[in-house]
Amino acid sequence: MSTKRKILSFLFSLVFLPLVSTAAKIDSLDIPSAAMKKVYKAVVVLPASYSKSKAAYPVLYLLHGGFGHYRDWLVKTPDTALLQNLSDQYNLIIVLPEGELFSYYIDSPLDKGSQFESYIIKDVIPKIDTTYRTNRSSKARTISGLSMGGYGAFYLSARHPEVFCAAGSMSGALNPDMMGWKLPPEMANNIKNAFAAIMGPIESVDYSIYSIISMADVIKKNGTKLIFDCGVDDFLVEPNRELHRRLLFNQTPHDYAERPGAHSWDYWQNSLPHHVLFFHEVLKANKTTVN
DSSP: OOHHHHHHHHHHHHHHHHHHHTOOEEEEEEEEETTTTEEEEEEEEEOGGGGGOOOOBOEEEEEOOTTOOTTHHHHSSSSTTHHHHHHHHHTOEEEEOOOTTTOTTSBOSSOTTOBHHHIIIIIIHHHHHHHSOBOOSGGGEEEEEBTHHHHHHHHHHHHOTTTOSEEEEESOOOOTTOTTOOOOHHHHHHHHHHHHHHHOOTTTSOGGGTOSGGGHHHHHHHOOEEEEEEETTOTTHHHHHHHHHHHHHTTOOOEEEEESOOSSHHHHHHHHHHHHHHHHHHHHHTTOOOO
């Protein structure tokens, strides 16, 4: 081998080998639901430092959107290494639980096969805490998601403030009454019917009990750290603006942003690092980060 090729080979090894040794690990886990009598899968992203450390790690629960499944965040972002890179950068365990096609992460009063509030709170979190070396304090546990998952993150954190220290929503579908949603009539009607199947017909049910916008005062009382955003061309931007206005009115601290983009994976890929940085700062203030 020539001297030039030896030098190039050596330089390549300096660049490439550290990338291999610091790659986050992707794990898969079966998590049974006690309420639904069913087993769902979850993805768990473990930072590379996890195997070399004895520390208890903070956790981000990252929820998928409507008509999706638990692996979406892993396979649908344009950069499929996004979660691994964020996990490594912030020494953070990232959990992707199942939320089914249209559960909205609530315990449906109509469909006993759709009890996802109980699943996340009573099944998923305890399973993660007993399987992995997590920091089990609420000061080390965060939650976020996109669209239906953004709703779920705010809904679960509002109803269980003792479980999470911070919550985020990207393009959140925050109000099941669909006021302000900008959708074609046929699509809007299909989604309205999907809500009716888990919550009951809007004509006979008070949907305000499910609306994040209606929970503004509860959110203030809880004191959970909040970040949310929406694309300016997203059909859900008006409900997000309304929640922002209400939180400003009742003087609830929060981080809100609007950025170019629509309801798309390009937008969510750009948004997620902002959420993880926000959570990192909260965790750092809580002294629950891993160095």
